Amino acid sequence: MSQTPETLLDPSRRRWLQGAGVAVTTVSAAPLMALADPEGAVADTLETLLQTHYRRMSRTEIQEVLHRIERRAEREHGVRIRCQDPPPVTGVRFGFAVNLSKCKGLRHCVTACRQENNVSMQGSGNVRVLAMPPGVRTLESGEVEYDAHTPMPPGSWFLPVQCQQCADPACVRACPVEATWREPDGIVVIDYDWCIGCRYCAAACPYWARRFNWQKPHLSAAHITPETSYLGNRPRPVGVMEKCTWCIQRTRQGRMPACQEACPSGARIFGDLLDPGGELRHILEHKTIFRLKEELHTDPQTWYFTDV
Amino acid sequence: MRKIVWLLAGGMVVCLSHWGVAGSEVGVHLAGPTAAKSECQGCHAWRNPERTRRALAAPHDRLRMQHGQGDLWCLDCHRAEQPGELKTRSGRPLPYDAAWQLCADCHPVQITSWRSGIHGKRMESWRGARKLLHCPACHEAHDPAWRPPPMHPLPVQSLRSHP
Numbered sequence A: 001m002s003q004t005p006e007t008l009l010d011p012s013r014r015r016w017l018q019g020a021g022v023a024v025t026t027v028s029a030a031p032l033m034a035l036a037d038p039e040g041a042v043a044d045t046l047e048t049l050l051q052t053h054y055r056r057m058s059r060t061e062i063q064e065v066l067h068r069i070e071r072r073a074e075r076e077h078g079v080r081i082r083c084q085d086p087p088p089v090t091g092v093r094f095g096f097a098v099n100l101s102k103c104k105g106l107r108h109c110v111t112a113c114r115q116e117n118n119v120s121m122q123g124s125g126n127v128r129v130l131a132m133p134p135g136v137r138t139l140e141s142g143e144v145e146y147d148a149h150t151p152m153p154p155g156s157w158f159l160p161v162q163c164q165q166c167a168d169p170a171c172v173r174a175c176p177v178e179a180t181w182r183e184p185d186g187i188v189v190i191d192y193d194w195c196i197g198c199r200y201c202a203a204a205c206p207y208w209a210r211r212f213n214w215q216k217p218h219l220s221a222a223h224i225t226p227e228t229s230y231l232g233n234r235p236r237p238v239g240v241m242e243k244c245t246w247c248i249q250r251t252r253q254g255r256m257p258a259c260q261e262a263c264p265s266g267a268r269i270f271g272d273l274l275d276p277g278g279e280l281r282h283i284l285e286h287k288t289i290f291r292l293k294e295e296l297h298t299d300p301q302t303w304y305f306t307d308v
Numbered sequence B: 001m002r003k004i005v006w007l008l009a010g011g012m013v014v015c016l017s018h019w020g021v022a023g024s025e026v027g028v029h030l031a032g033p034t035a036a037k038s039e040c041q042g043c044h045a046w047r048n049p050e051r052t053r054r055a056l057a058a059p060h061d062r063l064r065m066q067h068g069q070g071d072l073w074c075l076d077c078h079r080a081e082q083p084g085e086l087k088t089r090s091g092r093p094l095p096y097d098a099a100w101q102l103c104a105d106c107h108p109v110q111i112t113s114w115r116s117g118i119h120g121k122r123m124e125s126w127r128g129a130r131k132l133l134h135c136p137a138c139h140e141a142h143d144p145a146w147r148p149p150p151m152h153p154l155p156v157q158s159l160r161s162h163p
Helices: A011-036 A041-050 A059-077 A108-116 A170-174 A200-204 A258-262 A279-286 B002-020 B022-026 B038-044 B096-106 B108-115
Strands: A082-084 A094-099 A128-132 A157-161 A180-182 A188-190 A210-212 A227-229 A241-243 A268-272 A302-305 B028-031 B130-133
Touching (some): A108 A258, A188 A241, A200 A210, A258 A268, A279 A302, B096 B108
Parallel strands (some): B028 B130
Antiparallel strands (some): A094 A268
């Protein structure tokens, strides 16, 4: 068996040649790259490919990533956005409650969510409202395609559903690459740059809360929300999952989620579960509450109640 | 001397404005309109109202009075002596921005629920002092039924088709 010339080289000489090769490539490629890629698009794409998991990045690395996201948004969507990475609020566990007596199925939450979270114009958004037949509360019996003229039997009701931000989320268990996890403030997030798009999480979620970007998101420059965050509403690439994050970019800065703000009837209550004087604790202590598919033991952090 | 006068005046303004904020009693800031109807004030700022309970004729018929389905009339809630003020059922005078105390006379369940943050809607932030809309922001006092705004259409792609 003949030896290749490479293996004949002595180890030190081989190491030197390797090093020299890398150096020459780098030195010659850099100006070439600058010529061929004046906007840095290729460099940005390469760096995104080589980027590590969100939770392994240092603050400086994250800062670089945020700038890269801002550059990419300007290149691809023609909009100057600001991408931030607000940390979890310490000592806070977010929760949500929905007053079913108040929901009139007006879908203002659906529209507001799409707008705030830069959801593709071809996509459906991360909040859905189901028209439910009387006396039934299985999601599968709900009808999403109702309108103001749809005949509804007396006793019908509306059920708004989005990510329930489970404390033991089935989606997180299903993810083979740990691209999704639950943050300390209770919000289940996705690292869009780490997601491989296998859609196992969507199959695992019993609430249909996860959505796949089958196409590159269509966003119009006029309607993009420029205040974004890494784990939240920044423009997503094609082929990754997305979900409701309770508007992490807003709520971590003290604001209300867009759906709560848009709800004309005040059916949505968002707050801190650890605040003993808060609305959520009052509801949990004084109202008859239920959670969706509680028997699956996903421990959802969204509670439903009525005025009765 | 002039400084002291200014300070005193300033202090009085601050005290009065705080006294007027009825929301401090419920630990909330109130948001929304609080003023008296200007069309009433046009005449009743200087003209005493007729105190007999009656069906309102011109020029009052412009007012769409639906509250109480005919059982209520102006002076059940408005003070005859001071048209810029309301009064509770027991006759206690109330400024306009404390209207919720008057509402509580007949709707205690809703007011309790509102004070605990269930009825109505919390504004701006989930933390810090609660900022709630006050009753007339959603329920026009003379025609208080809440009317839902138009329904938004379903987004382009059906939400059910692709998760």
